[in-house]
Amino acid sequence: MITGGGSGIGQAMAETFAEMGATVGILDRNESAGQTTARGINDRGGAAHFYRCDITNYAEVAASVKAMHTISSGIDVLINNAGIGFVGNVEQTSEADLDRLYNVNVKGTFNCIKAVIPFFKEQSSGVIINMASIACSVGLADRFAYSMTKGAVLTMTYSVAKDYLNYNIRCNCISPARIHTSFVDNFIAKNYPGREEEMFNTLSKSQPIGRMGKPQEVADLALYLCSDEASFLTGTNFPIDGGFVTINN
Numbered sequence: 001m002i003t004g005g006g007s008g009i010g011q012a013m014a015e016t017f018a019e020m021g022a023t024v025g026i027l028d029r030n031e032s033a034g035q036t037t038a039r040g041i042n043d044r045g046g047a048a049h050f051y052r053c054d055i056t057n058y059a060e061v062a063a064s065v066k067a068m069h070t071i072s073s074g075i076d077v078l079i080n081n082a083g084i085g086f087v088g089n090v091e092q093t094s095e096a097d098l099d100r101l102y103n104v105n106v107k108g109t110f111n112c113i114k115a116v117i118p119f120f121k122e123q124s125s126g127v128i129i130n131m132a133s134i135a136c137s138v139g140l141a142d143r144f145a146y147s148m149t150k151g152a153v154l155t156m157t158y159s160v161a162k163d164y165l166n167y168n169i170r171c172n173c174i175s176p177a178r179i180h181t182s183f184v185d186n187f188i189a190k191n192y193p194g195r196e197e198e199m200f201n202t203l204s205k206s207q208p209i210g211r212m213g214k215p216q217e218v219a220d221l222a223l224y225l226c227s228d229e230a231s232f233l234t235g236t237n238f239p240i241d242g243g244f245v246t247i248n249n
């Protein structure tokens with residue numbers, strides 16, 4: 001089960017897990033995007049189900065999780081990928097901005113974990129991956145609300161990993177630096193019209209390795225973390241950042 005599977009990193013994860021034989025449940029509030037990802041997987045012979053769902057609404061999340069559990073007789077993996085961004089320091093952030101970011105990135109992640117945990121407990125197994133960000137480890141300019149929410153995603157990861165260790169439920173998070181998705185393209189188009197190429201190059205160089213990451217690279221890390229080969233890993237944050245956190249200067 002992957003939230004935000006209609007676009008970017010979530011879409012790459014849905015396609016990658018389906019290629020490995022998983023039945024994939026895609027939860028997204030964007031119906032046409034989510035349907036397109038699911039149709040593409042099914043057209044290639046995979047198995048995907050789309051659930052139109054706003055993760056900020058617990059009733060919608062619970063109904064989607066229940067439907068997926070029934071259709072696939074179990075859920076092995078939850079990937080809390082859906083998230084939204086906001087550019088601004090504390091003065092430029094309104095109460096409404098803060099609430100919006102909190103609702104999707106924090107409460108949405110909470111809603112999905114809460115809905116899935118009873119099923120994981122019942123089957124005594126399960127893997128949860130949360131999408132955090134490098135913003136949960138370092139101070140980024142003008143990302144006040146976003147960083148606050150991703151810090152909460154990191155600490156939710158530690159808490160869930162600890163509380164459900166004895167139920168054979170693993171919980172880890174992934175912290176990407178800039179990954180080239182529509183998230184980035186929309187940000188550049190909105191904030192730097194006419195300077196798209198220059199800004200793309202500047203943003204690429206903010207990773208010491210000199211480029212942005214690819215959605216597929218994040219999907220491959222998620223696939224490993226959900227596999228049995230990663231059965232010794234829980235309660236850990238995995239940066240995938242071209243060296244941003246540890247060798248930036």
Ligand SMILES: NC(=O)c1ccc[n+]([C@@H]2O[C@H](COP(=O)([O-])OP(=O)(O)OC[C@H]3O[C@@H](n4cnc5c(N)ncnc54)[C@H](O)[C@@H]3O)[C@@H](O)[C@H]2O)c1
Pocket residue numbers: 003004005006007008009010027028029030033053054055056081082083084085104108131132133134175176177178179180181182183184
């Ligand atoms: N792209 C990056 O550079 C980057 C870097 C670090 C972390 N991340 C994180 O990775 C995740 C995915 O990012 P992306 O770049 O692929 O984003 P994206 O904007 O391309 O895709 C996000 C998807 O989530 C869905 N979504 C948003 N709010 C939702 C809601 N309330 N309910 C259900 N679905 C909702 C959107 O419809 C969309 O399909 C996010 O959590 C983001 O914060 C991204």
